[in-house]
Amino acid sequence: MSIQWDNSGPVKGRTWIDLVRPASGESVKLICIGEQIEGLWLHWIDGKTIPCTGEDEGCPYHRGDREGELRWKGYFAAVRAIGTPIVYGEVTEEAWKCSPLLVNLSQQRALRGVRVTLFRKRGGPRRPVIVVMEHHDEVVGRADLLPKCPDVRRAVSVLWGAQPSTNGHQHKKAESES
Numbered sequence: 001m002s003i004q005w006d007n008s009g010p011v012k013g014r015t016w017i018d019l020v021r022p023a024s025g026e027s028v029k030l031i032c033i034g035e036q037i038e039g040l041w042l043h044w045i046d047g048k049t050i051p052c053t054g055e056d057e058g059c060p061y062h063r064g065d066r067e068g069e070l071r072w073k074g075y076f077a078a079v080r081a082i083g084t085p086i087v088y089g090e091v092t093e094e095a096w097k098c099s100p101l102l103v104n105l106s107q108q109r110a111l112r113g114v115r116v117t118l119f120r121k122r123g124g125p126r127r128p129v130i131v132v133m134e135h136h137d138e139v140v141g142r143a144d145l146l147p148k149c150p151d152v153r154r155a156v157s158v159l160w161g162a163q164p165s166t167n168g169h170q171h172k173k174a175e176s177e178s
Contacts, residue, residue, distance in 0.1 A: 017155045018087040020078070022129060025122035030078035030089050032116055034149040035109035037074035037091055037102070038156065044069040051160045072096070075156045076111065077149045086147060088155060089118060094128040101133055112143060 022028045041052040043061040052070065053059040074091040095118075096103060105111050117132040 017159055018085065019159060020087045020089050020118070022118050022120040024120055024124050024127060027117050027119040028080075028089075029115065029117050030080060030087065031082075031146065032076055032078050032089075032111040032114045033086065033146045034077045034152055035112050036106040037076045037096075037111070038152045039072055039074040039096075040156070042071050042073055044071055049073075074106075075152055076116075077152050077155070078116065079147065082145050086150060088152065088159075089116065090129070091118075091131060092129050095131045099131045099133065102131055105133075112149070113146065 020028050020030065041054075042049040043052055043059075045061060049071065050061060052061065072093040074096060076089050076091070078087055078089050079085070080087065091099075091102070102111075102116075105114060115134050117134075119130045119132065121127045121130070
């Protein structure tokens with residue numbers, strides 16, 4: 001086995017994001033700094049998730065022997081506490097379906113300042129994530145205490161190695177970043 005060494009560093013212009021996912025049996029408390037959750041569809045292929053580019057874009061995973069199960073995931077910008085660095089929370093389709101308040105607030109673009117606890121039941125990393133929400137009195141109504149929300153779609157696109165598309169729901173694989 002050989003190792004691929006590269007001393008040139010990461011691709012220029014590409015950054016990394018701090019994605020928060022609770023481990024089995026753990027919880028993570030966050031304060032939303034954006035107004036809504038940004039969702040996308042992913043294919044589950046060979047034990048990995050791959051962003052869907054949509055059937056109208058000729059997604060190679062919608063047909064043939066490479067067809068994969070579609071899964072939805074949502075992402076939001078948050079902080080762990082006032083004055084801490086920005087992180088990104090991930091919400092699974094199961095958590096979304098079980099959280100009518102989350103859905104309602106996201107659709108109303110009213111998540112900013114809401115405290116969210118992400119919890120994963122014991123039993124392994126594939127267990128569903130549960131979302132518990134509560135308003136945080138010290139933050140709600142005091143948007144000036146929270147940092148400006150970054151472009152969540154752009155950040156998540158970095159995570160998946162893609163460029164955000166202009167139509168709002170599909171992602172195109174990055175050609176090459178220089």
